[in-house]
Amino acid sequence: MASGRPIRNIIFDMGNVLMTFDGPRFAGLFTDTPEDAELLDGALFGTTMWSLLDSGTISHETMRRYALAHLPERLHPNLNECFDHWPEHSEPIAATNELGIRLKREGYGIYVLSNANTRIMDQLGHAPVTPYLDGCVVSAKERIMKPDPAIFRLLCLRYRLDPAECLFVDDNADNCEGARAAGMHAFHYQDNIAELEANVRLLS
Incomplete structure (x- = not known):
């Protein structure tokens, strides 16, 4: 006390x-449709794995691999751009x-x-x-x-x-x-x- x-x-x-810090907004900046933005946000910012990244339990590359594995392949370039550049936004x-x-x-x-x-x-x-x-x-x-x-x-x-x-x-x-x-x-x-x-x- x-x-x-x-x-x-x-x-x-x-x-x-x-x-x-606004995951849905960041995801929307790197995708073309609301549906794709929702997918990207859910695989990256909206997953409990993000907390593991913040806790130091997993590496950035592990976080990236996890997100890629939970997205359609067509969104992999979007994920990589978002992952590397979201802090700029x-x-x-x-x-x-x-x-x-x-x-x-x-x-x-x-x-x-x-x-x-x-x-x-x-x-x-x-x-x-x-x-x-x-x-x-x-x-x-x-x-x-x-x-x-x-x-x-x-x-x-x-x-x-x-x-x-x-x-x-x-x-x-x-x-x-x-x-x-x-x-x-x-x-x-x-x-x-x-x-x-x-x-x-x-x-x-």
Whole structure:
């Protein structure tokens, strides 16, 4: 349980907090019909294997082979293009990036903690806040995933943070509960940027 001490660090999730992640949209960019987009999304982003990629359990090439095996052969070129280039179509979420930069300039520590694969910088590298980050922890590299409190504790240990002085921001409520179990404050982000900033000010 977080204490009443002022927060000094803001820890952002990446997907749908700092950068968009929309599998059906990505699949649609690399196919010609809604039906083919649905097939591609289901074989790649919409499968439980994607979570194994984010957990570091399987490699990118294993993920690719699995997706190819679950698609008609005519869609194999589409899959390969999508697999290699979808991060280029992940867009920065302006409100949270702007808030992160502003808070960094005010003296807060700014971090990312994401369930993501080892190619995270192909996506996060487009976020305006990235040059301002004080640290980043990625599930695939650590072999631990949110909402396990262990990954929050790992971030604090690595960057010498007091969890009671941290606010974690995620679009997944279960991940917020994992952060609270590790002793952090947490905010469930649902495009409610004004409420997020108010929460930062309230806890500071």
